Amino acid sequence: MQFEYAIEDGNFTKAGDASSSFKKILKQLNVDPQIIKRIVVSMYEGEVNIVAHANGGKVICNVDTSRVNIKLIDKGPGIPDIAKAMQAGYSTASAKVREMGFGAGMGLQNIKNNSDELNIKSEVGVGTTLEIIVNLPKAG
Amino acid sequence: MKLKDIVILLNAEVVSGHTKLEREVEAVFASDLMSDVLTIDSEKLLLLTGLVNIQTIRTSEMSDIKNIVLVRNKKATPEMIALAEENRIVIMQCSYSMYKTSGILFQSGINPVY
Numbered sequence: 001m002q003f004e005y006a007i008e009d010g011n012f013t014k015a016g017d018a019s020s021s022f023k024k025i026l027k028q029l030n031v032d033p034q035i036i037k038r039i040v041v042s043m044y045e046g047e048v049n050i051v052a053h054a055n056g057g058k059v060i061c062n063v064d065t066s067r068v069n070i071k072l073i074d075k076g077p078g079i080p081d082i083a084k085a086m087q088a089g090y091s092t093a094s095a096k097v098r099e100m101g102f103g104a105g106m107g108l109q110n111i112k113n114n115s116d117e118l119n120i121k122s123e124v125g126v127g128t129t130l131e132i133i134v135n136l137p138k139a140g
Numbered sequence: 141m142k143l144k145d146i147v148i149l150l151n152a153e154v155v156s157g158h159t160k161l162e163r164e165v166e167a168v169f170a171s172d173l174m175s176d177v178l179t180i181d182s183e184k185l186l187l188l189t190g191l192v193n194i195q196t197i198r199t200s201e202m203s204d205i206k207n208i209v210l211v212r213n214k215k216a217t218p219e220m221i222a223l224a225e226e227n228r229i230v231i232m233q234c235s236y237s238m239y240k241t242s243g244i245l246f247q248s249g250i251n252p253v254y
Contacts, residue, residue: 013219016198023202037204041178044202048195101174101191101199110178 001063007047007074009056012100018059019044029063035134038114039068042132045107046072052097053077054128067116070132078124086112141165141250143207143230146186149244150234152209156221157230165207169253170242174199182253188241190214197223197231206230211238 003025005018023040031039043059050057054076062069079085086108093103112118117133144161147154154161169180170188177187177199186207189196192214200208206229210216213235216224224231234241246252 013194015195016202019202020198033204037181037202040202044198045175045178100193100195101172101177102195104173104175106175106179110175113179 003061003063005059005061007050007057007059007072009054010051012051012096015048015051015100016044019047022059022061026063026068031068031136035136039070039132039134042111042114042134043070043072045111046070046130046132048100048102049107049130050074050076052093052100052102057127065136066138067136068134070130070134072130072132073127074129075127078126078128079120079122080124082120082122141248143186143232146209146245147232149248150209150232150236150241152232152234155216155231155233156224157206157228160206160228160230163207163230165250167251167253168242168245170211170238172238177205178203180205180253185253186245186250188238188245190238192216192220194219194223196220197227197229200224200229201227208232209234209241211236211241 019040026036054074057074060071088109089105091103091105097103115132116135119131122128143163165186166184167182168186172191187205188209190212197220209232216231
């Protein structure tokens with residue numbers, strides 16, 4: 001099953017709408033609540049990053065029986081140094097982002113901690129794609 | 141401790157989830173930084189925060205936090221209250237500082253998250 005959500009640039013009022021919608025779907029699919037939490041916390045962090053740093057974008061969520069795969073795709077400025085961006089505390093967030101309670105340089109690390117796999121592809125001036133994979137336990 | 145007892149301890153005003161005050165709270169986390177809140181994995185948690193915007197409620201929704209106290213006399217916006225009601229989140233407003241609120245709850249025996 002595939003679900004796609006558009007993310008508006010700079011609209012903090014709507015940041016989290018996609019994650020909230022996907023959370024409702026995961027609940028309907030009877031995914032374990034602890035796993036749902038890991039998935040939506042990761043997705044929400046990524047969603048906030050797109051609102052905060054990129055020029056909007058989209059999220060494509062794929063669910064099958066073994067895993068949830070979330071691709072967060074933006075056409076923002078890109079990340080010049082991914083290793084640096086992964087460092088806890090490193091942030092390029094604006095004052096507005098910090099006012100919203102984010103921008104402390106914890107997001108990517110938190111996504112990594114909550115996912116089974118995190119892949120980041122980024123090109124300066126082109127955009128960034130985050131792929132988050134969370135494995136689902138075998139049924140039964 | 142039940143939410144209804146916390147309301148009395150903090151002289152708080154309940155602005156959403158009025159019918160859910162029998163809920164038990166087992167731990168408290170205090171932060172204005174939502175990135176910090178998103179790292180917490182505790183059940184029956186109460187969040188103390190002075191951050192008043194829609195992301196406070198979104199963060200709580202994602203983290204399965206059902207109970208919030210807004211400190212420093214901060215007031216929830218109508219959008220926050222509507223989203224909280226939709227997610228069965230209780231919001232209480234309290235005029236005390238974060239430090240005083242934390243102190244009262246700690247003294248009453250509620251555990252910190254860590």
